[in-house]
Amino acid sequence: METEQARAPHRIIAFLTVLTERPVSLYAAAVLRIGYGLLYLVFLLREFPYRDEIWGPDSPWTPELARQLFDQTGWASILTLSDSRAYFETCYGLALATSALFMLGWRTRVVSVLFAIVVASFHARAIFMTDGGDNLVLLMGMYLVFTACGRRWSLDARRARLGASAGSNTCPSALRAAAGLRESHRTLTSVLHNCGMFVIAAQVCFLYGSAGLYKVQGGTWGNGTALHYVLNLDLFRPWPELSLMVDGHDVMIGIACYLTVLLQVAFPFVLFGRLKYPVLMMLLGMHVGIAIVMGLPLFSGAMIIADAVFLPDRFYRSLGRGWRRLNRRPDVWSTAGDSPCGAPALVPSQLAPSRR
Structure with missing residues (x-):
């Protein structure tokens, strides 16, 4: 009993260390990003011929009916901001582009927010036309906003890796002066990511x-x-x-x-x-x-x-090693955010704007 009591503080410290210093399941987060981005893109393309009947101004569930329901439920949708057909077609095109960019991992931090807004808007606009799948996509889209889902297998990861390789011989003094700020940023990102992944896993278990x-x-x-x-x-x-x-x-x-x-x-x-x-x-x-x-x-x-x-x-x-062996080329897609000073970075590269 005493041994177990003595080990408890060490376990708590180890748990807090993992929670605050190292994002976990980065590849799983990337798979979720790619999977849900691709799934929703295919879904929108599949429903493209019927988009007006489902979400458009001429839908049997009219924008006015949707707005009346929103007054009762508190939902909102960008599709009901205007009854113009041109506005609806623009929103649909932007939804397709957002899903594709989210899948590819381009500027993931910003695009993940846009993807969550797109899924929520389309779900709320036709809330009675669902098979349960879009409910889960909506939840996962919201959870992924808090994760570092662009750290692996993304355009952000590729850009960060190439940028780190190009600047590997320099370590600007400005970066050293901001070490404390970077550490706080890293800790916040790790905590949000790990909590987001835990909530995703808990959601699936609950389902x-x-x-x-x-x-x-x-x-x-x-x-x-x-x-x-x-x-x-x-x-x-x-x-x-x-x-x-x-x-x-x-x-x-x-x-x-x-x-x-x-x-x-x-x-x-x-x-x-x-x-x-x-x-x-x-x-x-x-x-x-x-x-x-x-x-x-x-x-x-x-x-x-x-x-x-x-x-x-x-x-x-x-899987990544097998893919690289199959293609016989170096991996520039998986690891992002290595610091120019040689230390491994724990913060997804897409969190900071790129500098040209």
Whole structure:
């Protein structure tokens, strides 16, 4: 008991050191940035022919109705600032550009804020036309604003690496004079990033845990027939023949029901062991099945990307090494912010404006 009490302060100090001095899961944050930027870009491109019916001035859910709802809910949307078609088309084009730039990691700190505004605005404008996927994209977009998601695999990281290489032989005295300010900046960035990543991981655990516990309370999930009823709903039958074929295997339907509940309830409890890897693989298969059979690609894509937060950086580094070996060229995309004095920088390079 005394030994454990003696170790407690050291553990607290180690935790605070990690929290304040070293951003964690930088590669996972980059994957979330790339994934959600690409997912929303594809979503907007997919809905481009129907943009006016969903979000435009001629939508059945008119801008005036949306503004009346905002008065009650407190939501807001840049799409309702004007009923002009030219304004709407401009907003849509800017939304496409913002999603692409967020995915590429260009000026990530500013673009991440713009991406969160875009997702919130489009979600609020057509709040009744959703499959649940855009809810998660909205939450993750807001959380990523506080993270250093542009530190790896981004245009910001590439620019910072090239800039550090060009100025590696100089160490201006002005930078040394501002060492205290840089240290405070580094600490604040590390704390915000680590807290943001923790909130993202906690959000995913809450989603899975609450969904599993909710299913346990239902009789259809308990007797293994819930998926049978889902497969016979016209709303979730994009390919009726495929749904009928899957529904014809009663044993598989029952196993899938029980396995879904088990995976969701157990997920928060397997994150600190190797069992999480097969669980993540099974969840990947489950979401792919949902996307194909039930026609919910946005929801499935958002969940698959969110699961990436639980993979360690060594996994992503191994992917990066494999990519570099495949292309046989040096890595200028992954590590950003090395100081010109040779010390490793912990603050994402996109936080400070570039100097030309």
